[in-house]
Amino acid sequence: MSPIRTKRRTTRSRAGVALTALGLAALTACSSVEPDSGSAGGKGDDALGSTADASAVKDGGTLTMGLSAEPDMLDPTLSRSLYSRYVFETMCQKLYDVDQDASIVPQLATDLPKTSADGKTVTIPVRTDAVFSDGAKLDAAAVKTTLERGLTNPQSGRVSELGPISSIDTPDASTVVVHFKEPFTPFTAALADRAGMIMSPAALKKYGDDFANHPSCVGPFKFSKRVPQNSIEVVRDPEYYDADKVHLDKIVWRILSDAGIRAANLRSGDVLVADTISPQDVGELSKDSSLDVLQSQSLGYQGVTFNVGNVDGVGTAPKPINRPDAQQAEIRQAFEYAIDREGLVKAVFAGQYDVACSPISPASPYTSDAVQQCRPHDPEKAKELLEKAGVSMPYKISMLESNTPDSLRLAQALQAMVKEAGFDLKIQPVEYTSLLDQQDRGDFDTVQLGWSGRVDPDANITPFVGTGGSLNVSGYSNPAVDALLDQARQAQDVKSRQDLYAKANAALAEDNPIVYLYRQRNITGVSKDVSGVQVFADGIPRLAFAGLTK
């Protein structure tokens, strides 16, 4: 059994960050956004897993994974659930993938895409030695069919991810040329997700919107069967182009929605891998010598969103809301000063999650020191700001919250924290589907919600704070931020994008429509009977090349 790859941040470096942060705070005391001690760079102990050692695993066997929620449609164009991506990882390869550093690497493409000088033409070289599970060959035409389906299918979840594409050419069987109306850098990252999963054109033609029940892509495994609400099975595809690297015969996902039950199944050996381990169970499972606990920092975040202009529903023009916290940024800043993020994470999540102060995860290549700056916990300053805002104290405000036990504990902890600073936070627990409805209609003061995160930072910011963004439930609109985000979306190199996001983030922190709270960690339990399971920052457990240990 090969060792687990561990990125460890020592206590000394943690203290170092804290000291540096304090120093910075003293230096920049006049600026409104100051680094919080203990936040900043925030990578905890990542254990991403390692690839399978071919000599240590046997060929054949079934791997069963306990899955926390049921995947939705097994159709890369229509799918909208994170959990479908778990299954796709084994049977629907993408043009690009992300590696352990959240960098993009080729998968069904043979090289990274070439972008023209004006940024409007992207050329992708495509593998020609791969076949779909139905036997048809992968080529540039199949890529074109998939991308066009993503753009034109009325129910497609991929339209915004693919960006402003004007046309797609296939000069030869191994080259796809995508023309854009304007430069769109997040395109490559989109191809490392469902938009880049190439589907068999023959299967698409035969099944149309019923493709989900007969999925056919290129992958080490192919779809075998699905028992709704219960399980999904894939079996090894002998025609896979790199079949030597595949060890397992079959992978089964069994849906076990309760975290405790999932952990029990892992310990009893009924499942060999289980996702979304509860922070409360981590200690117990880590002690079990037959198990490994993999952890990676997520690219998403959890936070509190203020309704600053959503009157007629998400996507409509913002209108003024007659509530002081919607009109005065100071009140929203005060709310943030009132929150002790470290304490929150410790109290509610056993200290297993990381604090978050911006939409860009420290695990992202687009992070920077500037973007991780944080308002420190300062109840006095919060009170001061509230008083300055001239509102009557305690300031009454309500928060929509999903009615799951974990969310409610978080809400109660928040309620207690902000009370100290003069807020009277009323928790409105709502069942999740109703919550979506209510927040999209704009029927809330604040809402506590999160985002699972995407590889490209644009997808983690623009839809939420860009004017008219599809997930801008806050109704926030700031032309300066829009301009910065537009530039960042079009900029080609990492450094200039980093700078632009830092600037946009600083402007956002001033207006503070979203108070970022914490970042979940992707915690996956793995039995030592299996080797080669990996989990990267995108949160997807990679099972395809794992094997049962000898």
Added chain:
Amino acid sequence: MRRYLLHRGWQSAVTLILATVVVFIGVRALPGDPALALAGEDRSPAAVEAIRHHYGLDQPIWVQFGRFVANAIQGDFGRSIRTGVPVSSMLRTALPVTVELALLAILLATLLGVGAGVLAAVRRGKPSEWLANAMALIGLSVPHFWLGLLAILYLCVGAGLFPASGFVPLREDPIDNLYHLVLPTVILGTGLAAVIMRQTRSAMLDSLSADYVRTARAKGLRPRTVTGRHALRNSLIVVITIVGLQLGGLISGAVVTEQIFGLPGFGKMTIDAVFQRDYPVIQAVVLITAAAYIGINFVVDLLYSVVDPRIRVAGEAS
């Protein structure tokens, strides 16, 4: 008898129609939109609108209802909004699991409950009654989910005696199928057994103090005949009612047990569908549950008249 059957059949049909209408309207009155729930994180107003259109959710409610009824009569319940899988195929996999689990649990509960109930009544005031009563009290008071978790912790994780989750269909491997259902059956059955035991005991106590039992004893019949043929048979009406009600409840009520043991049954399907506002699935599930309730009640009524001829006579007179 024929009139009685016709009368009951007519009542059942009206109940079923009413249940369909109430569910159809009720589920749409819930806050939350299935298109939004499906669109999840990747929702944009255009995509949500397209989903609504695709599933006909943008049509007036009476058009949707007409289409639902017309299709349901032909056995077509549409497709799940969430997974795109035909609802009829979901029912085909989920229903047998729950029906098997419910029947096994009821069987176990009846054997245990009637046995213990009779024992407690006959041995009134003796230690065996106390024991039976204590067991019933425990069975009633300890929540299923807790018993289930304990069973998983000690019998599956600790002792490794039973699988902690999963299901094998009966026709694939009957032995393995039963093996996977042992724990869920016991967990579900014990709670029911307690209810049945309590009811059997009190009905038996009534019967045992009745005049005809005294007469039977006076005639010199063996105690076993008095208990079994005279007292128990007259107490069975109550037991059958309880078993019937419980069986109906189990079709939709085995949710917790199914959830804990990861069984792909009807209850789990219902809960997931409600949370997702998966209208086609909820409608089908409620229709089937209502039909099951009505069917079981119908059978129970027929059984009454087998056990107690007076009921048949009363039914004919009405």
